[in-house]
Amino acid sequence: MRFSILASGSTGNSLYIETDEHAFLVDAGMSGKKIEGLLGSINRSMKEIDAIFVTHEHSDHIKGIGVLARKYKTPIYANAKTWSAMDGLVGEIPLDQRFHFDMETVKTFGSLDIQSFAVSHDAADPMFYTFNEGDRKLAVITDTGYVSDRMKGHIAGADSFVFESNHDVSMLQMGRYPWSIKRRILSDVGHVSNEDAAVAMSEVVAQKETHIYLAHLSLDNNMKDLARMSVAQTLESCGIRAGEYVHLRDTDAAESTELVLV
Structure with missing residues (x-):
């Protein structure tokens, strides 16, 4: 399991994580072009991303999600309240790219287990993640x-x-x-x-x-x-x-x- 923090701060947040089988982003809080450039700086591409996991609907975490989802057909995962809060903020995302990741649950992608958990923030239903491989x-x-x-x-x-x-x-x-x-x-x-x-x-x-x-x-x-x-x-x-x-x-x-x- 490897990772890079593409950007972190009040102007935008995104984290890249990969295993030998899959590659993911946590949040996409900058323009799609900026995220593409940051991925390029670590010799990776949006074409390799299997999904984006959303933590909450604040703009510094979701700014680029809509454009990236539409351009690359990337699946987006968020909990139900966050999806509702994002509606109108990220534009149209096709239903076949909209996936639910409930609070306090685990999803498995190959060798990687991803656990969601609640945090205390002024958003609809904010949550973050742990990533476990072996x-x-x-x-x-x-x-x-x-x-x-x-x-x-x-x-x-x-x-x-x-x-x-x-x-x-x-x-x-x-x-x-x-x-x-x-x-x-x-x-x-x-x-x-x-x-x-x-x-x-x-x-x-x-x-x-x-x-x-x-x-x-x-x-x-x-x-x-x-x-x-x-x-x-x-x-x-x-x-x-x-x-x-x-x-x-x-x-x-x-x-x-x-x-x-x-």
């Missing part, structure tokens, strides 16, 4: 206001995490956003801060080589260096030294990460 596990969780024990149970012990580290609380509080938006981000249906992300990570990492990709960083209220430093310091306060067996990795809003094995 004894290897990739957990993807962004766009949640907090990380519940149930979420932790789903993602615990992954070999690689794509984990939300959205904002620095002080930067957000002092920043230019109106209070209504700050309140929404800080709420239980908003986004996880660097420190809260690290506390949650400390409770789900196993004592083995683990890679954590800090994802969905705010362009206005966070920085890569700050996120890495804050997460590392908080992990250390919880008894985990970053760089020993837990490795922190950057993501980018406009450039894909290297295609790597889980």
